[in-house]
Amino acid sequence: MIELRDYQKKAVRELKQKMIDMLNDFEDRQKLIFKAPTGAGKTVMVSTLLDELTRDLPMNGQCRYSRVAWVWIAPNKLHQQSYRSMRNFFSERRSLRPVMFDECDHVDGLHPGDVLFLNWESINKDNAVMIRDNEQNRTLYELIRKTKIEQHLPVVVIIDEEHMFAGRNAKKSEMVLQAIQPHIELRVSATPVTQSYHAVLVKRQDVINEEMIKKxxxxxxxxxxxxxxxxxxxxxxxxxxxxxxxxxxxxxxxxxxxxxxxxxxxxxxxxxxxxxxxxxxxxxxxxxxxxxxxxxxxxxxxxxxxxxxxxxxxxxxxxxxxxxxxxxxxxxxxxxxxxxxxxxxxxxxxxxxxxxxxxxxxxxxxxxxxxxxxxxxxxxxxxxxxxxxxxxxxxGDDMNYISTLYANRKKDLPNITLRSYYTDKHGATRNRLGSQFRSIFYKTMEREWEQNPLLLFSAEDFFEDDGETEGADEAKKKEADMDAKIKLNRYNAKRHGVQTDVSRILVAIPKDTPLTGDSGIVEITDKARLALNASELQNLFTLFCRKNVGGFSKFDSTPVLQGAIESALEEYLQVFSMDVPKVVLYHQNRPRFEELIRKALVTYEATLKRNAKEVTMEYQQSVWQVPETRLYNAAMVRTTEGEIFNHALYPYFEQITASRPEQEFARWLDDKMEYVEWWYKNGDEGKQHFAVPYTDSGSRKRCFYVDFIVRLKSGTICLFDTKTKGSDADAPEKNNALLDYISSYQSTGKKIVGGVLIKDEGTSNWYYPGGVIENTDNIDGWSALHLETL
Known part of the structure; x- marks a missing residue:
């Protein structure tokens, strides 16, 4: 029998009380976050929690449920490890029964105390056997349905290594949870990505104090x-x-x-x-x-x-x-x-x-x-x-995925269907550096660093000279001229901050630096410097070129840039291939080369535009509805739980870059629940978001992503884009294009209103033009937004 450490007992007590409170709540899909550092014994603590709840609930007069069914989901093959650990853990107690899918009672469903172990990969694929319909009706969803209906048990899902849930299959995994509709989701990780009011945290220092992990x-x-x-x-x-x-x-x-x-x-x-x-x-x-x-x-x-x-x-x-x-x-x-x-x-x-x-x-x-x-x-x-x-x-470890948060369309939401548009480019040139780039790089180097071409051989050098003495003197003179040109080029390069006599490159790495293992920033105060050898320098030079090809294809363009630099340094400065990486990567030279490359790329791009066919933009049409699920980059949003209630997706994640008008109008809308069925904050790029076509002030075809899509209880659809006075030079074009879009629906019987929307700071009212405009500097004559009249 395992004896729990003090911090483990404390965590189990807190988890247990929170879970009882949440079982008493009638809402499904409540999220309980359990964060504990690696090595703290998360599996032991969660297993103890399940054991104590299973034993205590039948005698607990505070909870409306006396029995629970458990589903444990983990990434990769971690569920097998947890399954084996729990079987060993409960070999004596026998309060819980760890089972795999094939061991379940598919006639009556999960029984009280059953813990079903699954991995995401077996259930979040479209053709996954466990969720695919079959003649025996042995599917995960049918098993859960029987558990809830026939056994009358609430289902609690344990999501192990929860940070992995935010990976590339997050949307499909979220759809699985939507189908299961657990009463509680216990999300366990050292680095959780989900946000919730319900959370239990184990401090790293407490684990160190119990000597479970290193100092x-x-x-x-x-x-x-x-x-x-x-x-x-x-x-x-x-x-x-x-x-x-x-x-x-x-x-x-x-x-x-x-x-x-x-x-x-x-x-x-x-x-x-x-x-x-x-x-x-x-x-x-x-x-x-x-x-x-x-x-x-x-x-x-x-x-x-x-x-x-x-x-x-x-x-x-x-x-x-x-x-x-x-x-x-x-x-x-x-x-x-x-x-x-x-x-x-x-x-x-x-x-x-x-x-x-x-x-x-x-x-x-x-x-x-x-x-x-x-x-x-x-x-x-x-x-x-x-x-x-x-x-x-x-x-936090996100396995190189963007940490993803997801919001779901509210149940039974009365959806709408709108035409949406996106653009395709036609006639664009291939996105790579071509043979022209080398000569452009040479000319850029001549201009920026005052370099002079070195003509090693003239046409006469290829013909015999009858006068040997005269020929020898001429050769010496040309050699002296060459040496003078090389010296001048190197002198000019040095005047522009470029050193050519670099003997070695040192890499500085941290030394004797203490870390705790916790998330955070560590300042490096002491470094060791090691000299790189030739093969390392060549690899770093290739990576330098790969990084500096701008927006061009790295695979195709890296060798072109690399060749241009090598030949230019040899031809102008007599720096040969073995020494090129040292010269380019030298800490003082590196920014000069980066700037030189940038200017050459600008010239090259301008040349491509002059020579290329005209690139045309064509509009493509699609159908837009409020999406069932939308993913958000966790680093770019903040949660509004307990603050916003009537957004079409729940929860509402607000972009941290949202403008003040966007933030204010979102809350203004949310306060108008007596008139608003739902409102939706649109994305600002990508064909999955709603957009209307417009031509900007520079006569270029573009897509206008309207900020807010609103469905009123009257059935009217509102399309509004928040601005401040004079803040967007293209606002008139966007507003007028939106009016054209709205007028195209006149014959359909669908009532749509909208336009650019500006708040009057004096009255706190929102105003929209209701017609064609030429600027947004003055809102005199605009209509005040009264939702009850629309």
């Missing part, structure tokens, strides 16, 4: 500066440091029978697929480990966990005394992987990345025996990284 993390400890180029790459030097730290820990752990594990994480941990950079680093790491350290898969000291390459020695890798010393991995290991002997992490980041995720750091935070040791070096985790930044951000 903290040291970033790049004892990494020394080295300004000389080495045969080893920076990656290999960091690996050597990480191996040395693992060896030091192994000596300290020896008396406890624990073999510490070094984790090596590849750069792009957002995808299971291997990028070219992933493959290069994986090969480099494996070669060094085997050839220099005798660490390989063959002798069992190395394990590999990649999407298409999993070594056979992974099965026992979490055992404290397993012989494996190093694990090379990507994202797949992230979820639910529990290996307390993991003590050192070597993590490679994308160029100029400034972030770690809490889940990444959390992999080395668990204490192997859930207590601290006398030797304090065992009470910390150690991270080595090539990340180079003055500030490091520890962020």
């Amino acid at each position: 903290g993390i040291e970033l790049n400890p004892n990494v020394k500066s080295s300004k000389e180029q080495s045969e080893l790459t920076v990656n290999q030097r960091l690996l050597k440091k990480a191996l040395d730290k693992r060896k030091e820990l192994a000596e300290a752990y020896k008396e406890y029978g624990i073999n510490p594990l070094l984790l090596i994480q590849l750069p792009n941990d957002s995808s299971e697929s291997m990028s070219s950079k992933d493959k290069t680093i994986a090969e480099e790491m494996q070669a060094y480990l085997e050839q220099v350290c005798d660490i390989s898969v063959a002798n069992g000291r190395l394990a590999v966990w990649l999407s298409k390459d999993k070594s056979p020695n992974l099965q026992n890798i979490t055992h404290s005394d397993d012989i494996t010393e190093v694990l090379l991995f990507k994202q797949a290991i992230a979820l639910g992987w529990d290996c307390p002997r993991a003590s050192v992490l070597l993590i490679f980041r994308e160029l100029q990345s400034m972030t770690f995720t809490t889940q990444t750091v959390g992999r080395i935070l668990r204490m192997p025996e859930q207590h601290f040791y006398k030797n304090d070096i065992l009470n910390y985790g150690y991270v080595y990284t090539d990340l180079s930044a003055d500030m490091i951000s520890i962020v």
Whole structure:
């Protein structure tokens, strides 16, 4: 039997009381957030919660339900791990019965105390077996229906690793929850993305105080500066440091029978697929480990966990005394992987990345025996990284997806149907740098840096000279002229801030920096500087070019830009290919090259426009209705729960960039519930949002995304776009185009009104033109908006 720590008991008490209160509420789909750091024992706490509620509810006079059915949903295969953990947890108590889908009673539904374990991937796909109709009628939705109707049980869904719910399949997953309609959603994560008034938080320090997780993390400890180029790459030097730290820990752990594990994480941990950079680093790491350290898969000291390459020695890798010393991995290991002997992490980041995720750091935070040791070096985790930044951000782990919030159309909402428009471009040129770019880059360099072309050979040089002495003197003269031109070009380049005599490039990485593992910003005060070797410089130069091709195709345009820079430096400054990366990447030169490239791209784009066919815009028509579900970027909105009630979607997420008129009109509308059936705040781009066609003041065809779509209880549809006086030069064109759009509905019997809408600060009334306008500087003669008259 597991003895809970004090913070765990406290969290279970709070969760239990909140859940009882929510069971007494008649509303479905209530959300309860449970946030606890990695290593706090979330599965144990939730299992205890389910056990105590199942035991207590029949005797609890405060709750209208005495029995509950549970559904536990997790990403990937984490549900299997939780299923096994709960079976072990309840092997003695037997108050709950963990079941998989095939083990359920499909005749009567889930029984009291049943905990059904599912993973998202098995239910959020259109052809998923569990939700697809079949002859036996054995579907998840039918099982839930029988549970509610025949067993009379409320359904509570536990969403494990809730931050993963906000991924690329968020909309489909949300549709599954819509169909299940649980009474309560218990959302569990170290980094939850959902917002709710109902939440229980476990503080990291409380978990540390109970010695469940390490005291903290040291970033790049004892990494020394080295300004000389080495045969080893920076990656290999960091690996050597990480191996040395693992060896030091192994000596300290020896008396406890624990073999510490070094984790090596590849750069792009957002995808299971291997990028070219992933493959290069994986090969480099494996070669060094085997050839220099005798660490390989063959002798069992190395394990590999990649999407298409999993070594056979992974099965026992979490055992404290397993012989494996190093694990090379990507994202797949992230979820639910529990290996307390993991003590050192070597993590490679994308160029100029400034972030770690809490889940990444959390992999080395668990204490192997859930207590601290006398030797304090065992009470910390150690991270080595090539990340180079003055500030490091520890962020919530969203698996490289945009953290997504979703709002749902209200049940039985009387929808409307409107024509909407979007534009297609025709006649556009291919979006890549072409052969013309090199000559434009040369001319830009001549103009901006005062460079003179070096004519190495004239036409006469290709003909024999009868006078050998005269020819030799002429050659010397030309060589002297050439040297003079090179010196002048280099002098002019230096006057413009460009150094050509760069011997090495140093990369500065943090050293001896403490981290906690919590989200937040860490200032880097101490750095080590390491010299990059030739292969590293060439890779960074390619990445520099890739970053600086502007809006052109990176795949097609990177080699064009790279070739233009290399040939220009050779022809004007006599800097040859081996030295080009050092000159370009030198910290003082880099911004000068970026500005030079930017100006060349501007000239190139202007040339393309002159030479290209005229690009025409054509309108395409679509049908718009209030969407069933809409996704929002969590970083760009704020919740208005308890503030806005009559929006067509619930909850209403307001853009943090919303203008003051937009914010004020939204609340004005929401206060008019006696006249307004519903109102909807439209998006501002994309064919999924409502738009009308208009021609702007520059005679260009565009789409006008009207701010507010309103359905009144009288049946009238209102289309209003909020402005302030004179704030938008195209406001008259938008207003007049909207009038044309509205007039096209006159013969249909559908009553639509609308236009640009401006608030009069003196009276606090909203006014719209009701006709054609030429400007929005003066609203005299406009109509006051009285919804009751429309």
